[in-house]
Amino acid sequence: MAGKQAPTSNRSGTRSNHDAESLLAVAVEVFNRRGYDGTSMAEVARAAGITKSTIYHHFSGKEQILRVAVSRALDGLFSVLDERGAKTGPADQRLRHVVVSTALTLTRELPYVTLLLRVRGNTPTEVWAMDRRREFDRLVAGMVDAAAAARGGGPAVDPRLATRLIFGMVNSITEWYRPDRGEDSGQVAEAVAVIALEGLWGKDGGIGAELQARLRDAPSSPSAARQRGIS
Amino acid sequence: MAGKQAPTSNRSGTRSNHDAESLLAVAVEVFNRRGYDGTSMAEVARAAGITKSTIYHHFSGKEQILRVAVSRALDGLFSVLDERGAKTGPADQRLRHVVVSTALTLTRELPYVTLLLRVRGNTPTEVWAMDRRREFDRLVAGMVDAAAAARGGGPAVDPRLATRLIFGMVNSITEWYRPDRGEDSGQVAEAVAVIALEGLWGKDGGIGAELQARLRDAPSSPSAARQRGIS
Numbered sequence: 001m002a003g004k005q006a007p008t009s010n011r012s013g014t015r016s017n018h019d020a021e022s023l024l025a026v027a028v029e030v031f032n033r034r035g036y037d038g039t040s041m042a043e044v045a046r047a048a049g050i051t052k053s054t055i056y057h058h059f060s061g062k063e064q065i066l067r068v069a070v071s072r073a074l075d076g077l078f079s080v081l082d083e084r085g086a087k088t089g090p091a092d093q094r095l096r097h098v099v100v101s102t103a104l105t106l107t108r109e110l111p112y113v114t115l116l117l118r119v120r121g122n123t124p125t126e127v128w129a130m131d132r133r134r135e136f137d138r139l140v141a142g143m144v145d146a147a148a149a150a151r152g153g154g155p156a157v158d159p160r161l162a163t164r165l166i167f168g169m170v171n172s173i174t175e176w177y178r179p180d181r182g183e184d185s186g187q188v189a190e191a192v193a194v195i196a197l198e199g200l201w202g203k204d205g206g207i208g209a210e211l212q213a214r215l216r217d218a219p220s221s222p223s224a225a226r227q228r229g230i231s
Numbered sequence: 232m233a234g235k236q237a238p239t240s241n242r243s244g245t246r247s248n249h250d251a252e253s254l255l256a257v258a259v260e261v262f263n264r265r266g267y268d269g270t271s272m273a274e275v276a277r278a279a280g281i282t283k284s285t286i287y288h289h290f291s292g293k294e295q296i297l298r299v300a301v302s303r304a305l306d307g308l309f310s311v312l313d314e315r316g317a318k319t320g321p322a323d324q325r326l327r328h329v330v331v332s333t334a335l336t337l338t339r340e341l342p343y344v345t346l347l348l349r350v351r352g353n354t355p356t357e358v359w360a361m362d363r364r365r366e367f368d369r370l371v372a373g374m375v376d377a378a379a380a381a382r383g384g385g386p387a388v389d390p391r392l393a394t395r396l397i398f399g400m401v402n403s404i405t406e407w408y409r410p411d412r413g414e415d416s417g418q419v420a421e422a423v424a425v426i427a428l429e430g431l432w433g434k435d436g437g438i439g440a441e442l443q444a445r446l447r448d449a450p451s452s453p454s455a456a457r458q459r460g461i462s
Contacts, residue, residue, distance in 0.1 A: 033351070038269030120264070156429070157422040165426055168403020169396050176395055191388040195396055196426060198387070 020058040023048055027065045028111045036066060036115070037122055063125050070119065070129040073112040076105040077136050091147040096193050098140060103170050103189035107177055114174040137163060166196040251289040254279055258296045259342045267297060267346070268353055294356050301350065301360040304343040307336040308367050322378040327424050329371060334401050334420035338408055345405040368394060397427040 026048040030039050041062050045052045059065045080086060085097035106113045116133065119126040144159040157165075170192055177183060257279040261270050272293050276283045290296045311317060316328035337344045347364065350357040372394040379390055388396075401423055408414060 035266040035269055038266055156425050158418075161419065161422050162426065164407055165400050165403065165423060168406060169400035171406075172396065172399020172403055175399060175402075187389075188392065191392050192396060194387050195393065198429070 023050075023055065023058055024065060024068060025111070028069045028115050031066070031069070032111060032114050032118065036062075036119065036126075063123055066115075066119070066123070067125045067128075069112050070116045070125070073109055073116040074129065074132045074136070076109045076113070077102060078132075080105055081136075081139055086143075091143065091150040092197070095140075095143045095147045096197055098143060099166060099170065099193045099196055100189045102167070103173060103192045104185055106170060106173055107179065107185035107188065110174060110177065110179065113171075117171050117174060137167065140167065166192075169196060254281075254286065254289055255296065255299060256342070259300045259346050262297070262300070263342060263345050263349065267293075267350065267357075294354055297346075297350070297354070298356045298359075300343050301347045301356070304340055304347040305360065305363045305367070307340045307344070308333060309363075311336055312367075312370055317374075322374065322381040323428070326371075326374045326378045327428055329374060330397065330401065330424045330427055331420045333398070334404060334423045335416055337401060337404055338410065338416035338419065341405060341408065341410065344402075348402055348405060368398065371398065397423075400427060 023044075027044045030044055030047045034043065039062070041052050041055060044062070044065070045055055048055070059068070080098055080101045083097065083101060085101065086094050088094070089097075116129060119129050121127050121130050141160055141163040144163050148159055173188060173192075177185075177188065179185070254275075258275045261275055261278045265274065270293075272283050272286060275293070275296070276286055279286070290299070311329055311332045314328065314332060316332065317325050319325070320328075347360060350360050352358050352361050372391055375390040375394050404419060404423075408416075408419065410416070
């Protein structure tokens with residue numbers, strides 16, 4: 001991660017939340033609440049209970065705070081693609097791993113990913129962050145393509161469109177997920193994967209263990225099958 | 232819809248985009264680009280190429296512009312629930328209709344829905360708009376419940392969580408959809424429904440015509456079925 005993030009020694013001996021890490025957390029909270037463009041360094045200082053000059057001990061300016069914050073989110077997302085589950089196994093299982101792990105990363109780094117998703121390209125750092133997001137999307141779309149190719153039939157939906165929609169669903173978690181309400185991030189991430197991928201491959205792609213068992217037991221008579229409610 | 236929206240006679244005889252409707256469109260574009268909180272009436276006037284006093288011929292203030300704009304989005308969303316397809320037929324087909332029609336409404340009223348999704352509750356109008364959004368979500372979650380009950384087995388995912396995720400996917404369309412790029416809104420809306428609903432009911436819920444045909448033709452021998460790659 002870029003920037004001066006390690007807590008520095010606190011010469012004035014005031015509260016511990018003056019270190020760079022907690023200052024970053026406060027700044028990101030204010031950016032998310034008021035908008036990055038609409039937030040001044042004076043407002044960040046006020047929210048942190050310190051002076052502007054104390055902020056400048058840690059960060060060169062508002063733009064550097066943004067860069068450090070969105071770097072944390074981007075580093076988290078890109079590291080998903082380097083995980084073992086994203087690099088080994090069948091293509092559709094690798095894709096599933098990336099969907100689940102991206103959702104988990106989002107819940108773990110919630111304020112930072114929220115900020116990343118809200119930048120709009122008004123400053124050089126915002127443009128850089130949006131480029132990095134697009135690069136991530138491009139790599140994941142490649143995984144959808146690979147999974148589609150491996151399955152032969154391909155997905156029921158255009159891979160680029162499917163990628164946008166599925167990661168739109170993942171990103172929408174930032175709109176309502178609050179860890180302090182005790183919501184289970186693992187359950188949320190698993191729900192995303194179920195909705196996204198058992199739908200992605202179309203009508204007969206989601207066939208799982210239970211249906212496979214019913215298929216193995218299926219009688220030869222179509223009418224008997226209908227009576228059992230299968231067809 | 233609330234507010235003075237009908238174009239008024241233009242006493243100064245200047246350009247036609249001074250009427251309330253086009254002023255609204257300009258204001259919403261600026262709000263979406265700069266953030267509602269961060270935009271002054273002076274900036275709206277500058278973007279519209281008119282004076283602030285001309286704006287006040289049409290709207291009582293910034294808050295009223297916001298109210299008219301988000302009302303348009305909310306009216307569009309709530310009218311989906313009154314459509315014939317949302318009120319007749321099997322519960323899961325009603326739900327599918329709402330998913331598709333909500334996505335279409337979003338693409339049709341894109342700037343207005345985008346603004347609605349970005350309000351954060353900093354003013355009374357924003358609080359009101361968020362309450363209305365929650366009411367819409369509550370009604371749709373009820374449709375998910377009804378569809379789950381009608382299917383007996385229920386969805387593979389908790390209905391409230393599924394509602395949030397599916398409409399998170401729908402809403403995410405505002406992040407990238409641009410009608411002037413020739414993207415087909417019908418294709419996008421259909422893709423959302425395919426991903427959302429063929430996954431929503433879990434592994435054996437998405438079983439469709441093709442698989443039903445294969446089930447009807449299924450041989451009685453499990454090993455033969457396996458050889459054909461079904462199980």
